[in-house]
Amino acid sequence: AQKITQTQPGMFVQEKEAVTLDCTYDTSDPSYGLFWYKQPSSGEMIFLIYQGSYDQQNATEGRYSLNFQKARKSANLVISASQLGDSAMYFCAMREVTNAGKSTFGDGTTLTVKP
Amino acid sequence: DGGITQSPKYLFRKEGQNVTLSCEQNLNHDAMYWYRQDPGQGLRLIYYSQIVNDFQKGDIAEGYSVSREKKESFPLTVTSAQKNPTAFYLCASSTGHRRTEAFFGQGTRLTVV
Numbered sequence: 065a066q067k068i069t070q071t072q073p074g075m076f077v078q079e080k081e082a083v084t085l086d087c088t089y090d091t092s093d094p095s096y097g098l099f100w101y102k103q104p105s106s107g108e109m110i111f112l113i114y115q116g117s118y119d120q121q122n123a124t125e126g127r128y129s130l131n132f133q134k135a136r137k138s139a140n141l142v143i144s145a146s147q148l149g150d151s152a153m154y155f156c157a158m159r160e161v162t163n164a165g166k167s168t169f170g171d172g173t174t175l176t177v178k179p
Numbered sequence: 180d181g182g183i184t185q186s187p188k189y190l191f192r193k194e195g196q197n198v199t200l201s202c203e204q205n206l207n208h209d210a211m212y213w214y215r216q217d218p219g220q221g222l223r224l225i226y227y228s229q230i231v232n233d234f235q236k237g238d239i240a241e242g243y244s245v246s247r248e249k250k251e252s253f254p255l256t257v258t259s260a261q262k263n264p265t266a267f268y269l270c271a272s273s274t275g276h277r278r279t280e281a282f283f284g285q286g287t288r289l290t291v292v
Binding site for chain 2: 068097099101106107108109111114116155166167168169170171172174
């Protein structure tokens, strides 16, 4: 069973608007971390934001915020005030404590920001 | 500056040949990982290592081999047994703790000719 599900293969957003990228996960481990990465066309993976399973508050990093709903097992990424440079592929990933530090990645969402 | 260096950036392999992809890190990270990415898809784990002289198979290890003789280095060999090796390969490292992100190299694009 897939542990990370990103149901949006592609998304479009108008410049300066906000966009939400969906991520749901599956785990029986009570201790885990959730990550979002950005992959521009150059191929490098850029870390954006982290949410721990025991964190009480939703994580924020500049224009990025994570809408963490633990009971629903969802960790959606919200990008505010989209910029043209945000056009890229975005991956949600999970690391479980009982899984030897390995990260499992979703299939990604391609975001296109329109001018 | 600390980081991860992968080389080469582009690699061409003839069918039946083994090739080795280099991955070096100077972040003093214990854990290192190799991922494969096919066009338009996510990352799949090939091998990972949590400590020197030890490594484990990931989800798609068949046709690949690794070594971890030094903390800084985790080379990946794509053997002739890998039937469809054309892909983008990413190396990563982390402290191994669940709260810390992985740092990635720039990737190696391997093409079979």
